[in-house]
Amino acid sequence: MTLYYTKEHEWLRVEGDVATVGISNHAQEALGDIVFAEVPEAGRTVSKGDDAAVVESVKAASDVYAPVSGEVVEGNEALDGDPALVNSDPEGEGWFFKIKLSDPSELDGLMDEAAYKEFLGTL
Amino acid sequence: MTDTLPLDRWHVAHGARMVEFAGYAMPIQYEGIIAEHKWTREQAGLFDVSHMGQLTVKGPGAAAALEALMPGDFAGLKPGRARYSMLLADDGGILDDLIVTRVPDADSDEAFALVVNGAVKHDDIAHLRARLPEEVEMTHHEERALLALQGPAAAAVLERLVPGVADLAFMQGAGFDHEGDFLWISRSGYTGEDGFEISIAPAQVEAFAEALVADGRVKPIGLGARDSLRLEAGLPLYGHDLDPEITPIMADLGFAISKRRREEGGFPGAERILEERAKGALVKRVGFFVEGRQPVREGAPLLDGEGNVVGKITSGGFSPTLERPIAMGYLATHLVDDADAVVKAQQRSKLFDVTVTDMPFVPHNYHRKQGKK
Incomplete structure (x- = not known):
């Protein structure tokens, strides 16, 4: 299992050829109270950079981009009833979707946890 | 260029996340919008609204001069009474919405306090300067801070610091002495709750804010919850729900x-x-x-x-x-x-x-x- 981060403040936990995707603790703090999350359905094919999910806080809406290309294998249905999971456990229970990688080489451009922490320090 | 308000450091010290609003650094939230919103509905929230424009308009004919710019009855307004009104363009479009209070004044029996939106206060001032007759004098109290204490516990909390405020009725204001300093306090606000707006000198505002939050019923509240509270209360926000294309009738005002x-x-x-x-x-x-x-x-x-x-x-x-x-x-x-x-x-x-x-x-x-x- 390997953990990656993007400059768009998403995380990916990769196991085999499936990545679980969510938003980082920094992102949920910046968004504030999450009141709605819409996740993609299984079977949808996305390309890196596509809008894949929507997250809305009290004050604003944000897109969650597909950080890698592939086929969605599961959306987190728990967010439907309890979108605040993204606040309480952003890098655990508050995951958004799982995606089967079509091009694992796309992971090469992503940050590990240490690099992401360093990146946050530059903001 | 972002200006800072008198409570800038106090907000940061109390954990606020600051954002630019109306040209000032303002607290958007402290612990979170939903928690702050609910606290205000159940207890009392302290808001810094010092970005708003505090003006005085006075002199012979001031009431008639204001009536030429707004649709309110200011001639018939009793001292200490406040009215919601709108500054109108010549075609009836809304330039700003504001609160007008008739205030006691040593020099004039026609003195009015206006509290206008921060985002358009400089336009309002230019409009008023251009339209008010010479003998009516306008002052912008730019340095003064403005706090709002809102929520069901507001009256009990403020009465302990400033005895007598609990006797004010909704949309009524009066001057109060607080440890030798002059406060203008009106029973009004922008949350739908009972509450007060307190105009205070910048040198006193930090100690006063601290004295308020020392009461366990009071927490500082950011602009995020101010917006969700006023939306629940059905109150329009200038620049969003009101603008020069909109008339008071279109706005249901x-x-x-x-x-x-x-x-x-x-x-x-x-x-x-x-x-x-x-x-x-x-x-x-x-x-x-x-x-x-x-x-x-x-x-x-x-x-x-x-x-x-x-x-x-x-x-x-x-x-x-x-x-x-x-x-x-x-x-x-x-x-x-x-x-x-x-x-x-x-x-x-x-x-x-x-x-x-x-x-x-x-x-x-x-x-x-x-x-x-």
Whole structure:
């Protein structure tokens, strides 16, 4: 299992050829109270950079981009009833979707946890 | 260029996240918008609204001069009484909405305090300077801070610091002495709750804010919750729900045009506004419940059953009290009372069912005069 981060403040936990995707603790703090999350359905094919999910806080809406290309294998249905999971456990229970990688080489451009922490320090 | 307000460091020390608003660094939130919102509805919230413009207009003929710019009855306003009004353009469009209070003054029996929106205060001041006659003097109290204490516990908390404030009624103000300093306090606000707005000198504001939050019933509240509270209260926000394209009748603010002014006219755009009042305007500001859980935001067009644009959302968000998305906006007047009308809001190519609903979304809790609630 390997953990990656993007400059768009998403995380990916990769196991085999499936990545679980969510938003980082920094992102949920910046968004504030999450009141709605819409996740993609299984079977949808996305390309890196596509809008894949929507997250809305009290004050604003944000897109969650597909950080890698592939086929969605599961959306987190728990967010439907309890979108605040993204606040309480952003890098655990508050995951958004799982995606089967079509091009694992796309992971090469992503940050590990240490690099992401360093990146946050530059903001 | 972002200016700082007198409580800038105090906000940061209390954990605020600061953002730029109306040219100032302002606290958007402390512990979180929903928690702050609920705290204000249940206890008392302290808001720094020092970005707002605090003006005094006084001199012979001041009441008539203000009546030439706004549709309120200021000649008939008793000392210490406050009225909601609007600064109008010549065509009747709204330049700003504001509170006008007749204040006691040693030099003039025609003295009025105006509190105007921070984002347009410089335009307001230029407009007033250009339009007010010479003998009416205007002062911008730029240095003074303004705090708002809002919520069911506000009166009990403030009474301990400033004895006598609990005797004020809703939309009434008076001067108070606090440890030798002058405070102007009015029982008003922008949350729908009982509460007060406190005008205070910058040198005193930090100690006063600290004394307020030392009471366990008071927490500092950011602009984020201020917005969700005023939306639940059905109160329009200038620059979003009101602008120069909108008249008081379109905005459903006809209550601010007093009987005498309706009969006499003499305010900017009177002909158009009085005609709209009699016959109805093309559009009307209304509240909406949005189906589902996803908020619909400002700017979303409203469509009828055939896909024609029949209005737009001007404020939209999530109601922490009702735990559902709510919105306000403008809808073609003929659809407002049509129970069979199908209205949808469009946002990012998705359609949302919306239902016209009475405002406020959450009942007001004002401290009206005895006998009235």
